Amino acid sequence: MRKTHVDIGGLTIRNPVMTASGTFGYGEEYAPYIDLRRLGAVIVKGLSLKPQPGNYPPRIIETPAGMLNAIGLENVGVERFITEKLPPLRDIDIPVIANIFGETVEDYMRVAEILSGAAGVSGLEINISCPNIKRGGIDFGTDPDLAYEVTSAVRKATHLPVIAKLTPNVTDVTVIARSVVDAGADAVSLINTLKGLSVDIATRRPHLRNITGGLSGPAVKPVALRMVWEVARSVSVPVIGLGGIMTAADALEFLIVGATAVQVGTASFIDPAATVNIVDGIDRYLEDHGIDDISDLIGSFHTN
Numbered sequence: 423m424r425k426t427h428v429d430i431g432g433l434t435i436r437n438p439v440m441t442a443s444g445t446f447g448y449g450e451e452y453a454p455y456i457d458l459r460r461l462g463a464v465i466v467k468g469l470s471l472k473p474q475p476g477n478y479p480p481r482i483i484e485t486p487a488g489m490l491n492a493i494g495l496e497n498v499g500v501e502r503f504i505t506e507k508l509p510p511l512r513d514i515d516i517p518v519i520a521n522i523f524g525e526t527v528e529d530y531m532r533v534a535e536i537l538s539g540a541a542g543v544s545g546l547e548i549n550i551s552c553p554n555i556k557r558g559g560i561d562f563g564t565d566p567d568l569a570y571e572v573t574s575a576v577r578k579a580t581h582l583p584v585i586a587k588l589t590p591n592v593t594d595v596t597v598i599a600r601s602v603v604d605a606g607a608d609a610v611s612l613i614n615t616l617k618g619l620s621v622d623i624a625t626r627r628p629h630l631r632n633i634t635g636g637l638s639g640p641a642v643k644p645v646a647l648r649m650v651w652e653v654a655r656s657v658s659v660p661v662i663g664l665g666g667i668m669t670a671a672d673a674l675e676f677l678i679v680g681a682t683a684v685q686v687g688t689a690s691f692i693d694p695a696a697t698v699n700i701v702d703g704i705d706r707y708l709e710d711h712g713i714d715d716i717s718d719l720i721g722s723f724h725t726n
């Protein structure tokens with residue numbers, strides 16, 4: 423029997439493939455298309471203390487080998503998530519990881535506390551790519567001290583495994599990674615989207631109402647892979663790799679450079695079965711290469 427399960431900071435998942443937050447709704451939306459139990463875990467849309475309507479459209483524009491989005495973190499709020507979205511997921515035997523965000527450290531703590539009391543949540547992923555309103559709008563995830571502060575507050579507010587999700591919009595992502603691990607993160611995930619812009623030359627206006635947006639999809643994969651490789655060498659906690667994973671081959675690259683698990687985002691918009699196809703493709707690779715334990719593959723990268 424091949425061993426494909428991996429441990430993410432105390433949470434054991436049956437295979438290393440998860441959904442990326444914001445690209446898989448609250449999970450249930452995909453139930454008509456795939457058997458959710460085939461996935462390692464479902465990471466749901468980012469949740470805040472109060473419901474948020476998000477930005478005005480246009481909020482998405484396709485770009486070469488990717489897309490820009492400025493959804494603005496629209497979500498139903500943590501309370502409605504627990505009463506309406508979580509019960510159907512609880513009936514499925516799948517770990518649910520809640521992605522959380524806020525505008526202040528207190529917001530993050532409160533959301534973490536509320537979710538920790540809800541049956542059926544197996545872990546928290548902290549989206550630190552949000553501006554802190556008390557600190558003049560600097561993104562939590564671009565400042566090592568703020569990243570430390572928010573991670574350590576969430577760590578204290580919950581007994582659940584805490585994954586800190588890192589932004590690529592920094593000069594040295596390993597500095598932020600070490601800071602969140604020092605603050606008690608059980609794992610890190612990266613990358614969130616890269617900040618970008620697209621112009622409509624007919625109107626000379628931005629394509630997105632928000633002007634800028636976050637770039638995702640195959641265009642970001644080499645950047646994501648390089649950052650995951652750097653972070654995996656810099657911290658001792660599990661690293662979850664994402665950014666542009668469309669196929670099993672893409673996912674395998676992340677595992678080889680040191681990711682313990684992967685997340686699949688934009689690919690699910692193109693093919694709702696992308697995640698399960700990636701699970702199957704990883705299995706085939708392990709079989710073809712005579713690898714009985716996926717941990718023998720993780721971090722097996724060599725450069726000489």
Ligand SMILES: Cc1cc2nc3c(=O)[nH]c(=O)nc-3n(C[C@H](O)[C@H](O)[C@H](O)COP(=O)(O)O)c2cc1C
Pocket residue numbers: 442443444445467468469491493495521549587613614615637638639640642664665666667685686687688689
């Ligand atoms: C439409 C959309 C919404 C997203 N919403 C969130 C979110 O709520 N929280 C979060 O941490 N990341 C969010 N992300 C970022 C993704 O989870 C992921 O980090 C990024 O898209 C890179 O992976 P990909 O290239 O596989 O899509 C969103 C991405 C997209 C495209």
